[in-house]
Amino acid sequence: MPETKDGLRVGVIHGPGNAIKPVWFDLNRRKHSIREITNCWRERRGDTALLHFHVVDEGALYELIYNLTSGCWLLEQIESL
Amino acid sequence: MSQRLIMHIDMNAFFAAVEQQSNPALRGQPVAVVGSQQRTIILTASYEARSFGVKTGMTLFEARQKCPQLQLVAANNRLYTHVSAQIIEIFRDYTPLVEVFSIDEAFLDVTGSLQIFGSVQRIAYLIKSRIKARLGLTCSIGVAPNKLLAKLASDMQKPDGLTFIRPEEVGIVLEELPIGELCGIGRSTEHKLNALGIYSCGQLGRYSAATLKGRFGVIGERLKLMGQGVDAAAVIPLEQEAEVKTVGHSMTLRQDIDDRQSIARFLLQLSEMVGRRARRYGVLGKTVTLTLRYADFTTFSRQQVQVEPIGQSEEIYRASLRILDSLILEQPTRLLGVRLSSLQHRDRQLLLLPEERRKQQLCESLDQVNDRHGEFSVMSASLLDVKGKGSHVISPAWRPEGIRNVSFS
Numbered sequence: 475m476p477e478t479k480d481g482l483r484v485g486v487i488h489g490p491g492n493a494i495k496p497v498w499f500d501l502n503r504r505k506h507s508i509r510e511i512t513n514c515w516r517e518r519r520g521d522t523a524l525l526h527f528h529v530v531d532e533g534a535l536y537e538l539i540y541n542l543t544s545g546c547w548l549l550e551q552i553e554s555l
Numbered sequence: 556m557s558q559r560l561i562m563h564i565d566m567n568a569f570f571a572a573v574e575q576q577s578n579p580a581l582r583g584q585p586v587a588v589v590g591s592q593q594r595t596i597i598l599t600a601s602y603e604a605r606s607f608g609v610k611t612g613m614t615l616f617e618a619r620q621k622c623p624q625l626q627l628v629a630a631n632n633r634l635y636t637h638v639s640a641q642i643i644e645i646f647r648d649y650t651p652l653v654e655v656f657s658i659d660e661a662f663l664d665v666t667g668s669l670q671i672f673g674s675v676q677r678i679a680y681l682i683k684s685r686i687k688a689r690l691g692l693t694c695s696i697g698v699a700p701n702k703l704l705a706k707l708a709s710d711m712q713k714p715d716g717l718t719f720i721r722p723e724e725v726g727i728v729l730e731e732l733p734i735g736e737l738c739g740i741g742r743s744t745e746h747k748l749n750a751l752g753i754y755s756c757g758q759l760g761r762y763s764a765a766t767l768k769g770r771f772g773v774i775g776e777r778l779k780l781m782g783q784g785v786d787a788a789a790v791i792p793l794e795q796e797a798e799v800k801t802v803g804h805s806m807t808l809r810q811d812i813d814d815r816q817s818i819a820r821f822l823l824q825l826s827e828m829v830g831r832r833a834r835r836y837g838v839l840g841k842t843v844t845l846t847l848r849y850a851d852f853t854t855f856s857r858q859q860v861q862v863e864p865i866g867q868s869e870e871i872y873r874a875s876l877r878i879l880d881s882l883i884l885e886q887p888t889r890l891l892g893v894r895l896s897s898l899q900h901r902d903r904q905l906l907l908l909p910e911e912r913r914k915q916q917l918c919e920s921l922d923q924v925n926d927r928h929g930e931f932s933v934m935s936a937s938l939l940d941v942k943g944k945g946s947h948v949i950s951p952a953w954r955p956e957g958i959r960n961v962s963f964s
Contacts, residue, residue, distance in 0.1 A: 510688075512687045535685060552681065
């Protein structure tokens with residue numbers, strides 16, 4: 475369960491293989507269950523590989539970014555639903 | 556100049572998908588959206604129906620043969636235009652350069668948006684995710700250096716695809732591609748090119764420009780460039796679109812008709828639709844044109860110049876009736892159209908005659924009610940028993956705000 479410096483925690487299912495699937499995230503002591511992953515894609519920035527997930531909870535669409543090099547997660551809210 | 560980044564976004568099975576979202580019982584089912592009930596063809600089919608071989612343009616009979624459990628839904632144009640307008644608003648969050656190509660397709664120039672959003676890939680996924688999360692719909696996106704290739708790319712992966720054609724890949728992608736796959740090369744042009752021995756884009760791109768020009772005139776050179784994947788056309792947002800010079804509507808009738816009274820009732824409907832649009836554009840027109848198509852598809856138009864420019868539905872109706880009464884119809888009619896042209900600005904002048912003032916006030920009040928509650932919420936009593944009012948076709952001129960630039964002569 476990697477943790478960011480902002481206190482974001484993300485619950486992840488690893489596998490099968492190298493697959494990573496976030497299932498919940500905890501932000502500011504509030505747990506958000508991920509209802510749907512609408513899209514995910516891989517991006518390379520220099521030496522860093524990033525995995526982007528667009529996820530939906532009950533109220534909003536978020537972008538979760540997993541840094542494969544550092545093992546850190548970042549989160550950005552895209553919009554309320 | 557840096558390489559342009561153009562997106563073409565194509566909503567997947569748009570009408571059918573909107574119906575499936577608005578009625579959960581239809582989700583996962585083979586669904587086809589159809590037009591009017593008696594003369595109907597498949598307008599679009601859900602991907603579940605397509606897997607049975609149901610295609611756009613099939614008759615109901617053909618479609619039911621392919622898929623007996625097919626669920627039919629009557630087209631709901633108001634719903635589709637409403638959803639489309641929401642989608643276009645999402646596009647505009649990523650660039651002001653949005654060209655609405657049709658109700659379910661648009662081009663976006665995102666060249667200048669990368670600094671804000673990071674990458675074109677991220678913009679594409681943001682758009683896809685927001686549409687999916689908010690509306691439950693999927694789209695296919697093509698990204699390329701120009702509109703021609705972006706449209707081609709969006710067709711390559713359906714549904715829910717994201718396809719890039721990068722500048723260095725253009726030659727490889729086009730070499731074996733059949734020319735008919737390019738947007739802008741229709742069946743007729745394809746046959747003519749085939750007659751010259753041209754079947755693939757690669758062959759078209761290498762063909763002699765002089766020969767193509769000799770065979771096709773000015774578009775010959777353009778065809779060669781298309782074969783090379785070259786397209787300099789800009790993404791043109793709504794406010795820069797070519798001006799509208801006429802306001803018109805037409806409708807294919809549920810069944811062929813030949814009596815004047817029935818034709819007159821449809822003309823009243825069409826005149827109301829034309830009048831409503833003319834008033835929204837703030838224009839009057841001096842020329843009224845009536846178009847008729849006979850049962851054997853013979854089509855002709857007759858026009859009449861008015862003494863004064865007109866814009867009220869009743870005036871347009873009277874003018875179209877005068878044209879109708881000057882004709883001797885040789886066959887039953889299957890299509891009617893009414894058009895207003897020679898447009899000019901409508902001055903909001905104070906009408907002196909109380910009768911004229913009352914008419915104008917009544918007209919404005921009716922427009923307000925119909926704006927709020929939908930077309931034909933309030934109408935002439937003679938239209939009350941007409942079923943399925945409206946043309947049932949989303950005009951190619953449809954735009955999210957409903958208004959295009961208007962040219963005045």
